[in-house]
């Protein structure tokens with residue numbers, strides 16, 4: 001379950017940032033997980049709850065946003081949105097879509113006090 005490893009590196013970033021901002025507590029973590037990232041949101045929540053225990057983010061909410069994937073279609077030379085990796089182009093139906101974005105995970109915001 002690689003979500004655990006992801007959460008562990010995420011909490012490192014969160015603690016780092018909280019320290020830099022002089023926060024006493026992290027109330028919420030806003031996470032952007034591209035639709036094409038091979039990450040399961042439910043596993044992520046489960047792991048998040050486990051790794052925040054005893055940290056500055058203990059009890060924090062996890063807000064997950066899943067923006068659509070972006071791709072470049074070689075069939076019709078267009079920038080397209082795709083819901084899943086290997087989805088055909090929504091414009092021309094070609095399978096030659098190269099993923100150009102929406103496959104990453106990043107922290108967009110921290111709510112602290």
Ligand SMILES: [Zn+2]
Pocket residue numbers: 073074075076077078089090091092093094
């Ligand atoms: Zn196309």
